[in-house]
Amino acid sequence: MRGWxxxxxxxxxxxxxxxxxxxxRAEGAKQxxxxxxxxxxxxxxxxxxxxxxxxxxxxxxxxxIEKSTAQSADELLEDVVGxxxxxxxxxxxxxxxxxxxxxxxxxxxxxxxxxxxxxVPINDPQTQSVEWNEINIDDIERIExxxxxxxxxxxxxxxxxxxxxxxxxxxxxxxxxxxGGYGSLHTWYTAFSNSDTIGKFGYYISGRRLESxxxxxxxxxxxxxxxxxxxxxxxxDNYSARLTYEFxxxxxxxFSGSHHRNERSGKYNLIPDFNLFTEDINRGSLHFKKRWxxxxxxxxxxxxxxxxxxxxxxxxxxxxxxxxxxxxxxDFGGSLQVSMGLGENHxxxxxxxxxxxxxxxxxxxxxxxxxxxxxxKQQYLSFFLQDEMSLLNDKLIxxxxxxxxxxxxxxxxxxxxxxxxxxxxxxxxxxxxFDPKLGVLYHLxxxxxxxGAVGKAFRSPTLNNLYRGDWSxxxxxxxxNPDLGPEKLWSYELGIDQKWSDGFTVxxxxxxxxxxxxxxxxxxxxxxxIREYNNIGxxxxxxxxxxxxxxxxxxxxxxxxxxxxxxxxxxxxxxxxLEGKYLPWIPKWEASMGVTYSNPRxxxxxxxGHYVGVIYDDDLNKKEIGNYxxxxxxxxxxxxxxxxxxxxxxxLTDKTYQHSTYSISPGRTVMGNLKFTF
Numbered sequence: 001m002r003g004w005x006x007x008x009x010x011x012x013x014x015x016x017x018x019x020x021x022x023x024x025r026a027e028g029a030k031q032x033x034x035x036x037x038x039x040x041x042x043x044x045x046x047x048x049x050x051x052x053x054x055x056x057x058x059x060x061x062x063x064x065i066e067k068s069t070a071q072s073a074d075e076l077l078e079d080v081v082g083x084x085x086x087x088x089x090x091x092x093x094x095x096x097x098x099x100x101x102x103x104x105x106x107x108x109x110x111x112x113x114x115x116x117x118x119x120v121p122i123n124d125p126q127t128q129s130v131e132w133n134e135i136n137i138d139d140i141e142r143i144e145x146x147x148x149x150x151x152x153x154x155x156x157x158x159x160x161x162x163x164x165x166x167x168x169x170x171x172x173x174x175x176x177x178x179x180g181g182y183g184s185l186h187t188w189y190t191a192f193s194n195s196d197t198i199g200k201f202g203y204y205i206s207g208r209r210l211e212s213x214x215x216x217x218x219x220x221x222x223x224x225x226x227x228x229x230x231x232x233x234x235x236x237d238n239y240s241a242r243l244t245y246e247f248x249x250x251x252x253x254x255f256s257g258s259h260h261r262n263e264r265s266g267k268y269n270l271i272p273d274f275n276l277f278t279e280d281i282n283r284g285s286l287h288f289k290k291r292w293x294x295x296x297x298x299x300x301x302x303x304x305x306x307x308x309x310x311x312x313x314x315x316x317x318x319x320x321x322x323x324x325x326x327x328x329x330x331d332f333g334g335s336l337q338v339s340m341g342l343g344e345n346h347x348x349x350x351x352x353x354x355x356x357x358x359x360x361x362x363x364x365x366x367x368x369x370x371x372x373x374x375x376x377k378q379q380y381l382s383f384f385l386q387d388e389m390s391l392l393n394d395k396l397i398x399x400x401x402x403x404x405x406x407x408x409x410x411x412x413x414x415x416x417x418x419x420x421x422x423x424x425x426x427x428x429x430x431x432x433x434f435d436p437k438l439g440v441l442y443h444l445x446x447x448x449x450x451x452g453a454v455g456k457a458f459r460s461p462t463l464n465n466l467y468r469g470d471w472s473x474x475x476x477x478x479x480x481n482p483d484l485g486p487e488k489l490w491s492y493e494l495g496i497d498q499k500w501s502d503g504f505t506v507x508x509x510x511x512x513x514x515x516x517x518x519x520x521x522x523x524x525x526x527x528x529x530i531r532e533y534n535n536i537g538x539x540x541x542x543x544x545x546x547x548x549x550x551x552x553x554x555x556x557x558x559x560x561x562x563x564x565x566x567x568x569x570x571x572x573x574x575x576x577x578l579e580g581k582y583l584p585w586i587p588k589w590e591a592s593m594g595v596t597y598s599n600p601r602x603x604x605x606x607x608x609g610h611y612v613g614v615i616y617d618d619d620l621n622k623k624e625i626g627n628y629x630x631x632x633x634x635x636x637x638x639x640x641x642x643x644x645x646x647x648x649x650x651x652l653t654d655k656t657y658q659h660s661t662y663s664i665s666p667g668r669t670v671m672g673n674l675k676f677t678f
Contacts, residue, residue, distance in 0.1 A: 042116070042144040042164040044388060044399060045153055046296075046339050046349055052390070054399050054439030054451055056082070056147040056495060056509050056545070062168075065140055067596055067606045069632045069648040069671075071210075073140065073165060074098050074132035078610060079592040081547045081561035082147045082161075082509075086585060088659035089217040090650070090666040091187060091210075092234045094262050094277055095308070097663075098132045099585070102147055102160035103491075103511060104541040104567035106586035107520055112459055112487075114150060114158035117165045118256060120285050120302045121157075125329050125357025125378060127464045128157050131306075134260035134281050136208045136238040138179070138191055141168045147545075148511065149457035149491045152401045152437035155353065155382050159457040159489060159515075167256070170202030170244055171195040176678055183648075183671030187212035202244040210236045214266065219664045227318040230266040232276060237261045250291040257284045270319040271311070279308040294341035298351075301334040314367055315475055323372075327361040333380075345390035349401075353382040358411075359463040369417075374480070376412035376426070376467040378460070380405060395443045402436040407460050412467045412482060426467065426482045433458040433486060451495035451509070459487045465519055465533045478521065481533045489515035503551035513541040522575060523619070537571035539583065560593040581621050585659075589613035604636045617661050628657035644675045 039047045043055045050057060058080050070076045071091055077100055078085045084106075086099040105112040115122050115130045123130055143165050150158030174196040182188045193206040214232040216223075223229050240258040247253070264276040285302035306329040314322040333355030342348050360375040386401035412426035437455030444450055461484040468480030495509035517535040524532045547561035567583040582588070594608035608631065615626035631653055636646035647670070654668035 040144050040146075041119075041166075042162055043146045044349070044386065045337060045351070046347065046388070048388075051449075052394075052397050052441065054397055054441035055453060056451070056493065056507075058145040058147075058547075060143040060145070062141055065137065067598075067604065067634060067636075069608075069634045069650050070137060071671075072098070072132050073135040073137060073143070074100055074130075076137070076140075076143060077145065077163070079559075079561070079594065079608060080145055081545045081563050081592070082543070082565075083145065084587055084590060084612070086659045088663040088665065089232070090669065091185070091212050092214045092217065092232050092264060092666075094133055094234070094264055095131060095279065096127060096129045099129065100132075100163070101586060102145075103513065104543055104565040104583065104586050105160035105513070105515075106567060107518070107583045110519060112157060112159040113161055113163060114154050114156075115163045115165070116154075117283075118167055118285065118287070119164065119298075119300060119335075120283075121154075121331075121333075121355065122283070122304070123157055124306055125331050125463055126327060126359050126361070128459075128462050131260070131262070131279065131281060133236055133262055134238065134258070134283075135165055136191075136206055136240055136258075138177075138193060138208060139167045139204075139206055139240055141166050147509075148453060148493055149435075149437065149455040149489065149513075151405070151433070151435035151457035152403050152455055153384055153386065155380065155384075155403060155405045155435075156407070156458060156460045156486075159459050159487065167240075167242065168195075168204055170197050170204045170242065172197050177675065179673065179675040181671050181673035184669035185212050185215055185666065187669075187671065200246045202246075204240075204242040206238075206240050208236075208238045210234070215666050217663045217666075218267075219658065219662070222662055224318065227270055227313075228268055230269045232264060232266040235261075235263040252289050254287045255284070256287070258282070268313050268318055271313060271321055274313070274321070275309060275311045275324075277308070277310045279306065281306045296339045298337045298339075299335070301332075303330075303332040305330055321366045323363045323365040323367075323370075325361070325363050327359065330358040332356060345394065347388040349384075349386040349388070351384055353380065353384070355380045357463065359467070361468075371415065371417050373415040374413065374467045376463050377410050378463055379408045379410070382406070397441040399439040400437075402434060404432060404434045405458070405460075406430070406432040409461075409463075409466060412463075414467055414480070429482075431460070431486060433460075433488070447499040449497040451497065452493065454490070454492050457489050457491065459519070461486065461519055461533070468533075475529045477528075477530050479530065479532045484519060484533060485517050485535055487515060487517050487519055487535075489513050504548070505550075506546070506548045509545045511541075511543055511545075513539075515539040515541070518569075521619075522578075534574065536569060536575075536578070537573055538569070539567065540570045541565065541567045555598045557596045557598075558594070560591070562589075562591045564589055578619055581619065582616050584616045584618060584621075587613045587615050587626055600638060602637075604634075606634045608632045612657070615659070623661055625658040625661060628655055630655055630657065642676055642678050644677075646673045646675070647671070648673070 043053045077083050084101045087093050099111045102113050147161040150162040177193045179191040189210040191208040195204040212234045218228050242256045244254045260281040263278050268274045283304045288299040290297040309326045312322045314320045335353045337351030339349040356379045358377045363372040382405045384403035389398045408430045410428040415423045435456045439453040442450045466482050491513040493511035497507045499505050516538050518539045520536045522534045524530050543565035545563045549559040567586050569578050572578045591611040596606040598604045611629045612626050617623040630651045633649045638644050651668045656665045656667045
């Protein structure tokens with residue numbers, strides 16, 4: 001990472017910490033006696049017992065991760081109600097192929113979900129997408145998923161919800177893990193981790209290498225002999241480190257860094273050394289925490305560099321390289337937050353966030369003398385406030401918050417040496433948004449709780465939406481639109497949580513979202529194959545979520561959930577043919593179920609099933625895909641005190657499925673693993 005950037009960030013970090021005054025002790029603030037496993041931090045930006053959060057929240061624990069067949073972080077989310085994971089080609093999926101949607105806020109690559117890693121945003125500045133493969137699944141301690149608009153606390157992109165991936169902390173004593181596995185498609189991986197705490201210092205380091213020969217991901221009806229029938233191979237490296245220093249029990253400092261490299265090759269047999277996709281991502285963050293009695297200070301700075309490269313074949317023969325696309329992205333920022341007690345059962349949180357992203361992208365054409373470039377910068381400055389109140393002897397919990405985001409788009413340009421003028425420089429644009437939210441939770445009885453929430457959210461146009469130059473994929477050419485405005489929505493939800501008996505819980509939520517100025521790819525010239533980003537009129541989303549879990553006996557756990565979602569375009573004056581159509585890539589029905597048996601002396605076994613209803617792959621809802629049911633199985637057992645063996649079978653019944661008309665899943669895959677811990 002560039003030295004000037006980190007020097008500036010560390011200096012700003014020190015100023016923030018030193019400039020923050022020590023606040024006197026206040027009664028009634030949240031205490032440290034609550035175990036972290038019983039609390040969530042994402043829903044309110046403070047440690048809150050999960051039963052006291054007036055929001056729809058799901059937590060994936062480390063135990064859940066150990067029992068899962070997932071090989072990437074997004075696959076862990078597949079069984080979460082209200083979440084749809086687009087993971088079209090199994091272990092080889094990468095980049096914008098992997099998308100997570102929440103509560104029906106879809107529409108091609110626009111995911112509209114904010115993803116955090118230890119509270120730091122990791123959506124890239126180009127499309128606000130997430131490279132899920134960059135997160136080593138072995139490093140994850142838990143994942144918190146908050147459904148519903150989150151702009152009142154987190155700003156842009158948190159329209160459908162917020163996902164916070166919380167990584168593992170240093171172990172209290174020396175611990176080393178070595179792991180490896182081999183399976184279908186000649187897929188193998190090796191991984192290690194080492195962690196310890198020495199006095200006030202702690203560390204956690206890890207690494208993981210995965211390779212797979214892959215398979216031909218093109219459906220039979222889209223194959224062209226000798227052109228796109230090659231297997232798509234994958235190579236991935238992940239390295240991470242976390243260093244901590246505890247000044248005293250009330251204050252600590254932590255540094256986290258990571259490196260990810262991903263290479264995908266193959267697909268076109270007639271193009272030698274075809275680079276399907278390559279990316280490198282480097283991240284670093286610094287976190288400071290300080291408590292004074294009933295007051296807590298959190299300060300963070302972060303930085304990221306990301307480089308991607310891919311080749312594009314010439315349409316329609318796909319036997320010649322058309323262009324090489326390369327992009328460089330930078331992201332850096334910081335946050336400062338103070339939470340304080342204002343009396344018994346009353347907590348006030350105030351804070352500020354800053355973030356700046358940069359994109360430079362170019363296309364070097366091989367089939368003609370042509371250069372295309374585009375890029376720009378985007379800057380955010382935000383202030384937020386949240387008031388958490390517990391009333392009526394803790395039976396009524398209210399959370400009221402609001403956030404103002406100011407952002408600026410600047411430095412935008414596009415260049416194409418086949419056009420006149422060749423280069424366009426776009427004017428600087430600024431805008432802002434105030435987004436409030438109210439959440440209420442009422443414990444009607446010891447076993448029945450009622451929830452309700454109403455909130456506003458927004459998403460500013462991404463750098464890709466604004467400044468993307470002409471970009472071709474097959475017959476179609478895509479264009480950015482520098483005149484785009486932000487997306488906005490209001491969302492409402494009601495829910496009831498019911499414990500019927502010890503170990504049996506049912507949660508039901510209904511919601512409606514009214515969005516306007518939705519950013520959407522629209523066909524503007526069908527004859528010449530031109531598509532452009534536009535703000536369409538209105539979108540209405542309605543849905544129901546039902547989830548249940550049951551523990552009938554020691555070692556047994558059963559769960560199931562079902563979601564119904566209707567995401568429709570209600571108004572689009574520029575193209576009325578789209579009115580009444582469903583947003584693409586969002587299933588109307590989705591359901592998951594599973595059973596786990598855990599007995600360390602015998603075996604740990606988990607069987608899960610997942611159903612996805614019909615998905616539309618086009619704006620006019622003429623191309624139907626999806627409508628499939630898959631099952632996964634994992635068996636594991638300790639062979640000795642230090643050695644564990646496991647077997648994972650994905651798509652147990654070998655039911656291949658599609659998440660797009662141009663890709664198909666690999667079918668049944670099997671992976672055997674050995675894990676040695678000492």
